[in-house]
Amino acid sequence: MELRLLEYFLAIDGAGSISRAAERLHITQPTLSRQLKQLENELGAPLFTRTNHGLTLTQAGLYLKTRAQEILTLTQQTEQTFIDQRRQLFSGNLNIGAVEADSSHTLANELAGFTAEYPAVTFDLFTGTSDDLFDRLDKGLIDLALLLEPVNADKYDHLTLAHTERWGLVVSVDAPIATKPVIEPADLPEVPLIISSRGAVQQLLASWSEIKLTDLKIxxxxxxxxxxxxxxxxxxxxxxxxEGVIDPQNHAGVRFIPF
Structure with missing residues (x-):
């Protein structure tokens, strides 16, 4: 007997009808009817009778309701016991590296869930450039790193986050270019630029603009x-x-303009 069938059975009893139970369970009514029929066939007894007020439990159904509640409660308690034991056994310190990026909110959300799940684990957070973080990964000084593309992470176990960062320029609100809604490649040659020292980011700028770095005012x-x-x-x-690295409230007089 599957626990899922017992959960379906209790859902039908709680809802008073198969249609309402199916809606609450987010499955179709025919599917739920088949599951109930399967359970009744396994037990060899009908579990509900139809009345003007909906479904009513039979004697077999009343007995199964008590037993199903006991079984599911015991199952949940057993699972929770193992979860608690795992939390107690899982301890230590996690060394995390991260670049300055808006996706740090992703790290914050993940850490919030992780520390709640494993309260015995502490963490140290190091902020640096991608080159800094790769160096620390190679030396074993951090356990994982939150990086910003473009990076070459082929030699590491890695995954790509769904969050996408948007590149652009942070400019003074008094700069001639400050009124533009977006930055276009043709705008760049006339703008004095302060850019990342990372070669990969410089190449990203050159590829996007199709302008040689030597032709820009860096x-x-x-x-x-x-x-x-x-x-x-x-x-x-x-x-x-x-976008998102600079908080306008803490840096008055500047604005971000996307590419």
């Missing part, structure tokens, strides 16, 4: 974006970055 490079914001505010240059 006035500076950075590894982390935070300290670049005063330079943008002072109109030293526009910073190449991703």
């Amino acid at each position: 006035v500076g490079h950075f590894n982390l974006i935070f300290n670049v914001m005063p330079l943008v505010q002072a109109q030293v240059g526009a910073a190449l970055t991703i």
